[in-house]
Amino acid sequence: MLRSVIIEKKGYIMKIELGTEITGCFGAMHPEEIGSVITIDTTNHHYDECKVMWDDGSHTWLDLNEIRDDYFDPKLPAIGYFAVDTDCAWDWVKE
Numbered sequence: 001m002l003r004s005v006i007i008e009k010k011g012y013i014m015k016i017e018l019g020t021e022i023t024g025c026f027g028a029m030h031p032e033e034i035g036s037v038i039t040i041d042t043t044n045h046h047y048d049e050c051k052v053m054w055d056d057g058s059h060t061w062l063d064l065n066e067i068r069d070d071y072f073d074p075k076l077p078a079i080g081y082f083a084v085d086t087d088c089a090w091d092w093v094k095e
Contacts, residue, residue: 003017003018003040005040005042005048005050005064016037016040016050016064016067016083017037018037018038018039018040019036019037020036020037020083021034021035021036021083021084022034022035022036022037022052022062022067022081022082022083022084023035023071023081023082023084024054024060024080024081024082025071025078025079025080025081025082026079026080027079033054033055033056034054034055035052035053035054035055035059035060036052036053037050037051037052038051038052038053038059039051040064041061047063047064047065048063048064049061049062049063049064050062050064050067052081062081066080066081067081067082067083068080068081068082068083069082069083070082071083071084
């Protein structure tokens, strides 16, 4: 099982690890979902994905390209899945 994965995204390199906090934001009428990455799977030939366990006990498989890093300063539309603990799990390095 992988403990971290590196993804290239818009000229940056993104690293996500087990335990990365993920927040799901889907508009003002819906409460935020808070969870963390518990599994990373890179065996799919089309896209890498991770399994997020939510605080309510449910889980979701996410394409790693769906995870955004702009939770504190979102670009509109400000809905989707966001990595929140950027200090420990996301390393941005300009190419």
